[in-house]
Amino acid sequence: MHETGLAPYACDPALSRGRRYFEPPAPTRTEYQRDRDRIVHSTAFRRLVYKTQVFLNHEGDLFRTRLTHSLEVAQLGRSIARSLRLNEDLVEAICLAHDLGHTPFGHAGQDALNDCMTGFGGFEHNLQSLRVVDALEDRYPAYDGINLTFETREGILKHCSRRNAELIEAREPGGVGRRFLLGQQPSLEAQLCNLADEIAYNAHDIDDGVRSGLITLAQVAEVPLFARHLRTVRAEYPRLAERRTLYEAIRRMLSAQIYDVIDATGAALAAAAPRSADDARRTGRLVQFSAEMRAQSSALKRFLFANLYRHPQVVDTTAQARQVVRELFAAYLDRPAELRPSFAERPDRERAVADYIAGMTDRFALREHERLTGQRLLA
Numbered sequence: 001m002h003e004t005g006l007a008p009y010a011c012d013p014a015l016s017r018g019r020r021y022f023e024p025p026a027p028t029r030t031e032y033q034r035d036r037d038r039i040v041h042s043t044a045f046r047r048l049v050y051k052t053q054v055f056l057n058h059e060g061d062l063f064r065t066r067l068t069h070s071l072e073v074a075q076l077g078r079s080i081a082r083s084l085r086l087n088e089d090l091v092e093a094i095c096l097a098h099d100l101g102h103t104p105f106g107h108a109g110q111d112a113l114n115d116c117m118t119g120f121g122g123f124e125h126n127l128q129s130l131r132v133v134d135a136l137e138d139r140y141p142a143y144d145g146i147n148l149t150f151e152t153r154e155g156i157l158k159h160c161s162r163r164n165a166e167l168i169e170a171r172e173p174g175g176v177g178r179r180f181l182l183g184q185q186p187s188l189e190a191q192l193c194n195l196a197d198e199i200a201y202n203a204h205d206i207d208d209g210v211r212s213g214l215i216t217l218a219q220v221a222e223v224p225l226f227a228r229h230l231r232t233v234r235a236e237y238p239r240l241a242e243r244r245t246l247y248e249a250i251r252r253m254l255s256a257q258i259y260d261v262i263d264a265t266g267a268a269l270a271a272a273a274p275r276s277a278d279d280a281r282r283t284g285r286l287v288q289f290s291a292e293m294r295a296q297s298s299a300l301k302r303f304l305f306a307n308l309y310r311h312p313q314v315v316d317t318t319a320q321a322r323q324v325v326r327e328l329f330a331a332y333l334d335r336p337a338e339l340r341p342s343f344a345e346r347p348d349r350e351r352a353v354a355d356y357i358a359g360m361t362d363r364f365a366l367r368e369h370e371r372l373t374g375q376r377l378l379a
Contacts, residue, residue: 003030007085009274011187017150020134020172021143031149032089038146039093042139044100044132045070050361051099052106052321053201053208063208066099066106069200073098076258077196083262084269084287086189093148094155094193101128103358104365105321112325113354120350126158128358130176136355138342150176155190179281188280191287192261199257202300203250209308210246217246223303225296229253260293320377324369328357331372338372 006012013030026034039045048067064072074095081091102125103109114123130153134145148156153176160168160180168177178184185191206226209215220226229252233245240248265287274280289297308314332353336344339356346352357365370376 003087005085006087007269009188009269009277009280010086011090011151011189011277013087013089013149015277019147019149020145021147023147030089032087032093032152035148035152036089036093036096038148039097039100039133042100042133042137042146044137044359045096047359047361048099048102050363051102051104052109052362053204063211064204066102069204070096070099072200072204073193073196076200076254077193080192080196080258080261080265081189084188084192084265086192090151090155090187090189091192091196093152094190095196097129097133097148097152097156098158098193098197099125099129100132100156101125101130101358103128103325104360104362105318105325108318108321109325109357109365112322113329113357116326116329117350117354120354123354123358124159124164125358126156127160127164128355129156131355132359136359151187151189154179154186155193157186158190158194184281185283185285186281187277188287191285192265195261195287195289198297198301199254199261202297202304203254205304205308206300207246207250209304214311214313215307217242219307220303223300225256225293225300226250226253229256257289257293257297260290261287264288264290264293317378324365324377325357327373327375328365328369329353332356335372 003012003014011032013032016031025031029037045067048070049065051066053064053066053069074092077091077095078088080086081088103113103123105112110123110125117123132145133148133153133156136144137146138144139146157168157176160177162180165177165180168175169181179186206215206220210217210220217230221230226249230245230249233240233248233252237245237248268286268288272280272283272286274283274286280286288294332339333349336349336353338344339352343352343356360368366376366378
C-alpha cells in the first residue's frame with residue numbers, strides 16, 4: 001500500500017525491507033501502521049506507565065513516566081514529520097517503541113544492570129528495546145517478538161557499539177546492525193525521533209523539576225533558551241500565576257525548537273537533495289537543529305544535569321534504586337527458582353535474569369526486592 005504526499009526521501013511502506021518473518025500485508029493498514037498497533041498492544045508498552053522518567057513512580061501522580069514521555073515524543077515527532085513530508089506512521093511507531101527496553105528506575109537501573117552484566121555482554125536499553133520487539137514479547141504463535149519492519153527496528157536501535165553491531169550482523173546479515181559498521185545514518189524518520197526525544201525530555205524535565213521543588217523558576221530563568229520565552233510571557237501577562245507562566249514559557253520554547261528543526265532540516269535537505277530514503281541514509285545526519293539552537297539546547301541539558309539529575313535528593317534516590325537492581329540480580333542468580341519459569345529454564349542464566357529485571361515496573365521491582373531480601377527501600 002503506497003502512501004501519497006510523501007517526499008522522495010521519506011520511507012514508503014510499500015518499499016519496506018520487510019519483516020524478519022514473512023506475513024501477508026494487512027488489507028486496511030500500511031506496514032508502519034501495523035507496527036504502531038503492535039507496539040501499542042504489547043505488554044512492554046503497558047509497563048511503561050509504571051517506569052521512571054526522572055522521578056520514581058510512587059513520588060507523585062503527575063510526574064512523567066516512560067509512557068507519557070513516549071507519547072509526548074510521538075506527538076512532537078508527528079508534528080515535525082508532517083511539515084517535512086516524512087512518514088508520520090513510521091515516526092510514531094519508532095517514538096512509541098524507543099524506550100520499551102528501559103529498566104525500572106530509569107538510567108540508574110540501566111547503569112546498575114550494566115554493571116551486573118559485566119563479563120556477560122553488558123546491558124544497554126536501546127539494545128534491550130530491540131530484544132523486546134524481536135524476542136521477549138510472546139504474543140504470537142508463529143514467532144517470538146512482534147515481528148516489526150526493518151525500518152521500525154532500525155529506528156529503535158539508536159546506539160550500538162561496534163562489537164554489538166558485529167554480533168547483530170552475524171545473526172542478521174545486512175540487517176539493522178549494518179549501518180553502524182558502515183558509518184551510515186538511519187532513516188530520516190529515525191533521525192527525527194532521536195531529536196524529538198531530546199526536545200521532549202528537556203521540556204518536561206523543566207516542568208517536573210519545578211513542580212517537585214527541586215529546581216525553581218528563578219534558576220531556570222538563567223538558562224538562555226528558556227529565559228527569552230519566560231521574559232516574553234511575563235511581559236505579555238504580568239499578572240499570570242507562576243504555574244501558568246511556566247506552562248506558557250515551556251510551550252513557546254517547544255514551538256521555537258520545533259520550528260527551528262523544520263527550518264534547519266529543510267535547508268539541509270535542499271542542499272543535499274537526497275533522491276530516496278537510502279540516499280538520505282548515505283548522506284549523513286540531516287535532521288538537525290540550527291547551530292544556535294543546538295548550542296542553546298546543549299546549555300539547557302547541562303543545566304538539568306547539574307541542577308536536577310545531580311540534585312542530592314535525586315542522587316540519594318538513584319543510589320537506592322541501584323541497590324535494588326544489584327540485589328535483585330544477585331538474588332535471582334542464587335535462587336533461579338524465584339524467576340518466572342520461562343526465564344528460569346533458560347540456559348543463558350545471567351541474560352535471563354537481566355531480561356526479567358529489565359521488564360519490571362518500579363513498584364514490582366520494589367516488591368520483589370522486599371520479598372527476596374527483607375529490606376524495604378524507597379518507601
